[in-house]
Amino acid sequence: MNNPDTHSGVTNAKLGVWLFLASEIMLFATLFTSYIVLRMASTSWPWGWDVLNVPLATLNTVILISSSVTIVMAYAKAYDKDKAGFQKWMAATILLSLGFLVVKAFEYGAEFKLGIGPHTSVFYAIYFTMTGLHGIHILGGIAVNAGLLYMSSVDEHWANPLFLGRVEGAGLYWHFVDIVWIFLFPALYLL
Amino acid sequence: MAHDEHAHGGHELSFMERYVFSVDHKVIGLQYLITSFIFLLVGFALMGLMRWQLAFPGTPIPFFGGLFPSDLAPNGVMSGEFYNSLGAMHGTIMVFLGVVPLAVGAYGNYVLPLQIGAPDMAFPRMNMMSYWTYLPGGILMLASFLMPGGAAQSGWTSYPPLSIINPGQTVWLLSMVILITSSLLGAINFLVTTINMRAPGMSLWRLPVFVWAQFVTSVLLLLAFPPLEAASVLQLMDRVFHTSFYLPKDLVILGQAYAGSGGGQPLLWQHLFWFLAHPEVYVLVLPPMGIVAEIIANNTRKPLHGYKTMVFSMIAIGLMSFMVWAHHMFISGMSASLSNFFLVTTMIISVPSVALMTCLVFSLKGGSIRFNVPMLFALAFIPLFAIGGLTGLPLGLTVTDIYLHDTYYVIGHFHFVVVSGSIIALMGGTYYWFPKWYGRKMNDTLGRIHFWGTTTTMVGIFLPMLFMGLGGASRRLYDPTAQLHNLPVQGWNVVATYSAYLLALFQIPFIYNFFNSMWNGEKTPENPWQATTLEWACPSPPPHGNFEKTPTVYRGPYEYSVPGRKTDFWMQTDKN
Numbered sequence: 001m002n003n004p005d006t007h008s009g010v011t012n013a014k015l016g017v018w019l020f021l022a023s024e025i026m027l028f029a030t031l032f033t034s035y036i037v038l039r040m041a042s043t044s045w046p047w048g049w050d051v052l053n054v055p056l057a058t059l060n061t062v063i064l065i066s067s068s069v070t071i072v073m074a075y076a077k078a079y080d081k082d083k084a085g086f087q088k089w090m091a092a093t094i095l096l097s098l099g100f101l102v103v104k105a106f107e108y109g110a111e112f113k114l115g116i117g118p119h120t121s122v123f124y125a126i127y128f129t130m131t132g133l134h135g136i137h138i139l140g141g142i143a144v145n146a147g148l149l150y151m152s153s154v155d156e157h158w159a160n161p162l163f164l165g166r167v168e169g170a171g172l173y174w175h176f177v178d179i180v181w182i183f184l185f186p187a188l189y190l191l
Numbered sequence: 192m193a194h195d196e197h198a199h200g201g202h203e204l205s206f207m208e209r210y211v212f213s214v215d216h217k218v219i220g221l222q223y224l225i226t227s228f229i230f231l232l233v234g235f236a237l238m239g240l241m242r243w244q245l246a247f248p249g250t251p252i253p254f255f256g257g258l259f260p261s262d263l264a265p266n267g268v269m270s271g272e273f274y275n276s277l278g279a280m281h282g283t284i285m286v287f288l289g290v291v292p293l294a295v296g297a298y299g300n301y302v303l304p305l306q307i308g309a310p311d312m313a314f315p316r317m318n319m320m321s322y323w324t325y326l327p328g329g330i331l332m333l334a335s336f337l338m339p340g341g342a343a344q345s346g347w348t349s350y351p352p353l354s355i356i357n358p359g360q361t362v363w364l365l366s367m368v369i370l371i372t373s374s375l376l377g378a379i380n381f382l383v384t385t386i387n388m389r390a391p392g393m394s395l396w397r398l399p400v401f402v403w404a405q406f407v408t409s410v411l412l413l414l415a416f417p418p419l420e421a422a423s424v425l426q427l428m429d430r431v432f433h434t435s436f437y438l439p440k441d442l443v444i445l446g447q448a449y450a451g452s453g454g455g456q457p458l459l460w461q462h463l464f465w466f467l468a469h470p471e472v473y474v475l476v477l478p479p480m481g482i483v484a485e486i487i488a489n490n491t492r493k494p495l496h497g498y499k500t501m502v503f504s505m506i507a508i509g510l511m512s513f514m515v516w517a518h519h520m521f522i523s524g525m526s527a528s529l530s531n532f533f534l535v536t537t538m539i540i541s542v543p544s545v546a547l548m549t550c551l552v553f554s555l556k557g558g559s560i561r562f563n564v565p566m567l568f569a570l571a572f573i574p575l576f577a578i579g580g581l582t583g584l585p586l587g588l589t590v591t592d593i594y595l596h597d598t599y600y601v602i603g604h605f606h607f608v609v610v611s612g613s614i615i616a617l618m619g620g621t622y623y624w625f626p627k628w629y630g631r632k633m634n635d636t637l638g639r640i641h642f643w644g645t646t647t648t649m650v651g652i653f654l655p656m657l658f659m660g661l662g663g664a665s666r667r668l669y670d671p672t673a674q675l676h677n678l679p680v681q682g683w684n685v686v687a688t689y690s691a692y693l694l695a696l697f698q699i700p701f702i703y704n705f706f707n708s709m710w711n712g713e714k715t716p717e718n719p720w721q722a723t724t725l726e727w728a729c730p731s732p733p734p735h736g737n738f739e740k741t742p743t744v745y746r747g748p749y750e751y752s753v754p755g756r757k758t759d760f761w762m763q764t765d766k767n
Contacts, residue, residue, distance in 0.1 A: 006387035012313040015387060019379045023417045030421035030463060037459055038436070044454075118432045122454040125434035129425065 013162070017169040021176050024137075028180050031133070035126050035187060046123055048189040053107050057189045060103050061181065067096035068178045071145070071171050078167045081158060086167075090149045093174070097142050104135060127188050134184060137177045144170045212323070214315035215735055219322050220301030221628060224621075226322075227293035230329060231614070232698075234284035237277045239691060244269045246688035248670040263341070271669045275344035276336070276359065278667060282347025283363065286471065287370050288329045290609060293617050294478035295374075295412070296325065299381055299405045302624060305726035305733065306399050308390025308742045313383040321376040328369035335362035346667065348464055351437035351457050355429045356444055364427045371420045378412040381405055390725070392744035396502075397763065399724050399748040400495065403502050404481030407509040408474050415470035415513070422463035429455075436460075461523055465516035473512045475609050477505060479572070479616030480547060486569040486623050487551060489722045491558025492759050494749040497550040504543035504550075511540040521592045530589050537587035541580070548577055564638035565720075568619025571646045572612060579607030582657060597667075600660025603653045611649040618645070621705070626719045630731040631712030637704040644697030651690030655683035721760050724748050728764045 008015065039045050048054070070092040077085035111117075111124075118128040148170055151157045213219060243252050249268060252259075256267025263273040304312055312318045335342040340358025343349065354360050385398075385406050398406075425436040433451050437460045440453035488495045495501065517525060517533040551573055560566065582604040585591040595601065618641075625633050662680035664671060671677045671684060718727040729738050742764045750761035 007389055008386050010387070012383050012387050015383045016314060016317075016379050019382055019413060020375075023375055023379075023413050026414050026417035027421050030418040030466075034421070034425065034436070034459055034463070037456060037462075038454075041456055042454055118428060118434045119452060121452045122435055125428065125432075125436060125452075125455075128432075129428055129434070129436075133424065 011165055013165045013169055014172075017172050021172065024176060028130075028133075028183075031126075031130050032183065032187065035130070038122050038126060042122060044121075046121075048191065051123075052127070052189050053110065054189050056103055056107050057185055060100050061185050063096050063100045063103070064178045064181050067093050067100070068175055070096060071174050075167050075171050078152075078164055083152060083158065086152055087149060090145060090152070094142055094145050094149065097138055097145070101135065101138060104131065130184055130188065134177070134180055137180070141170070141174050141177050144173065212319060214311075214319050216300050216304050216312045216315065216318060217628075217733060217737075219318050220297050220299075222322050223292050223296035223300060223325070224298075226326060226329070227289050227297060230284055230288040231290070231293070233333065234281050234289055235695065237281045237284070239695060240269065241274060241277045241281065242684075242688040242691050244274055244669070245671055246685045248672050272341065272344060274669045275346075275357075275667075276342040279343045279346050279349075279363070280332070280336070283332065283343070283367075284329075285609075286347065286475065287367070288325075288332065290475050290613055290617070291374070291471075292325060294475065294613065295381070295405065295408060296322070296377060298401075298478060298482065298617070298620055298624070299377075299408075301628070302726055303381065303402055303405050304384060304388070305627075305729065305737060306402050306724050307385060307388060307393055308725045308738065308744060309384060309388035310736045310738065310741075312380050313388055314380050317376050318380055321373050321380065324369055324373035324376065328366045328373060331362060331366040331369065335359055335366070338362055348468070349426070349460070350464075351426065351429070351460050352439075352442060352444075354426065354460075355437060361427065361430050364423045364430070367423050368420060368427075371416045371423075374412050374416055378409040378416075381409040382413065385409075390738075390742050390744055393725075393763075394744075396499070397744055397747050399481075400484040400498065400501055400505075401478070401481035403505055404477040404484075407505045408477050410509055411470040411474050411512060415467045415474075418463050419467035422460060422467075425463075426460065458520075458523060461520050462517065465519045466513070469516040469519065470509075470512040472608070473508055475613050476576075477508070479613040479620075480505075480551075482620040482623070483551060483569045483572045483616045484554075485722075485724070486565045486619055487554050488749040488751065489623075489720050490561045490563065490566040490569070491555055492561070492751045493554070493558045494747075494751055495550065496553035496556070497546075498747070498749065501547055501550050504546045507543040508540060508547075511536060511543070515540055515587075518587050518592075521589050522596050534587060534589050538584075541584060541587070544580055548573065548580070563622075563720075564633070564635060564642060565619045565623035567639070567642045568615050568622065571642070572616045572619070575607060575615060575646070575649070576612035579604060579609075579612050582607060595660060597665055598660035599656045599664045599666055602666050603656030603660055606653045606656065611646065611653060615646065615649070618701070623720070624726075625705075625708065625712075626715040627726055627731050627733075629709050629712065630715060631708055632715050632719065633704050633708040633712060637700040641697060641701040641704065644700075645694060648690045648694035648697060652687045652694065655687045655690075659683050718762075721758070723750055723760050723762050725763055728762055 006012065070089050074086050074089035074093060077089055116124060118125045148167055151163065151166075157163045210218060213222075240252060240255070243250075251267030252264065252269060256264055259267075259273070263270055269277075300312070300318065304310070338359060343354070343359045343363035344357045345354035345360060349360065349363065385402060389398075425434075428434045429436050429438065429451075435451045435453050435455040437457050438449065438451055438453055438455045439457060442449040442451075442453060484495060484501065514536045515533060517529065518537045521530050521533075582600070586595055586601060586604060622633055622638055625631070659677075659680040660666075662677075664677045664680050665674075668674070668677075672681055715731065717729070717731055720727070725742060725744070728742055743766075744763045745766050746761060746763055748763060750763075752759045753761050
């Protein structure tokens, strides 16, 4: 199934992940396009820094970029078949992503307390939809990474050449989720 | 190949593993085939009800009228809301649950891995998941009729603000998101399979046209569906969380000011919807064209005329199809320069489409044609699809579109393309590949009755629609006789309705033939049509894993009547 001896020289799994990311790019590109269209047509669009919590979002940006580093470290350790090292870095990645969600929850909570929700204005509608959808992608990534962490405790998986490919696929996906945030942060908070 | 890990593992497969939750692309293909044919029948039945109301407005539906609850059809007469539900669900079911799953899920799944010499799809379990996402999505779509407020009522295009106000739309959106997920799983699988799993020697220029068609189709599905998914999420937000993505400021509904914040853009949905839905038209059309190309090459006993032209045309169509969407919106409101842009791109995309059709016609020239049942369907496809394609040009030109927009002409055009085009080709594909699926042939006489009945009645339905539209009759009207200017063409509605009922009648020999031939059909050898492509180089039906040993490919897909050979076909696997 994941025979590297393929026509393209890329394993099926890796090619599949890249194609999946292509469709994800179209998904988020549509949302960014909608954001631009709605904002251009709007007569009263607030400045992000006036109404959203920029320090918390900056903290989250730092957290996500750090998690991109830790997942690369996890892959490097998996490449070296260093089980303990992989588990350490993967656990760090998962903790960072949970930290992101906690910070996000504080942000949402503060907004809900003020009675602000997606129905308040088109700005908040697109803010909650895009960050919410991004949050769901983070959750998906946590599930995948936690699955890999669990698998790594079974020695049998280390003997399987597919394992490293799965770690790489998870890493590609995680970088994508980070990059989406790199675009979301300025678009919603800073511009 | 490592695909063996999930089967043959020393244990017999149980009934569930073999027929229900199978990971074998052939079983999944047939699951898709049967399911999507059933959905086609359901969608057809909905249309049958609507056609009664259109031909004889205000009269009780015969036989079935009493079966519906009185809020849908009081005294057996269809209500306006019910009519709208039927219209929206007919379009949705036919496109998303019928033709696409049949063209891609069924034929692509079964035939593509065989034609490239692969033992299975690249991701067998994902393939199974794709079917088992499609089926619940489809059932959820049908179940929306049972929800309070009934099924979606805003047409298959679901334009806001109507779609945000009307009941029933939430379930429509949820099942669309599920169906899109299924389709994405399939598209990734098809692309990886075609790129990575080809047999040795199967270079890109040796791929059959059908494989190319599926490949381009999968790219379209992969890149065009996510925008509709995002658009559906926004519409879902509007309905469930009362956002205003698609609702303008100060909206008044039935005298009441709408409570939401407003400030959104109704036109945004139209753009996002057609950004999917125009490529979707080519998703509906390209795989059937691939089927027709296979059947024509096989039954003219000569190579296709312009194989490379056909492939390049399909790639060109794939690229261009992302740049034509707004020709559906010429009168929705856009600047003149923008509509000029979309007019020009629309005219440009018709060039590769015509090139494809021309290649098919030229392929007939000088061939010794075998008029078997699949070939009849393939031959009928050419003129009928051509009518559909050519009637599209006046809709792509802004000036004529202003008159024709939202008339019956649009429906006539679209149905010539998709019904007497795509569905005709897909039916031909069933007769062509049936021997591969079951090792038996479908009955010839019944096939001919089905063919002549189906093609003539289809023209009987859709030609009147073109006339009505040119006469100015608007589409989507519950009671066409309510407007005086429709009365002169109302007779055509009666013709179309009776043709539709006859079309239903002529499907009975097909259904009987299909199931009867599964057990009682004439047994066929491995390669009954004396074809050249790889799917005929393994037993019928192929065992799990398809080929006994991985085949090697030595030549192009259509080496028929090569001078100096004893037989008139040279299989891709034959070295000499």
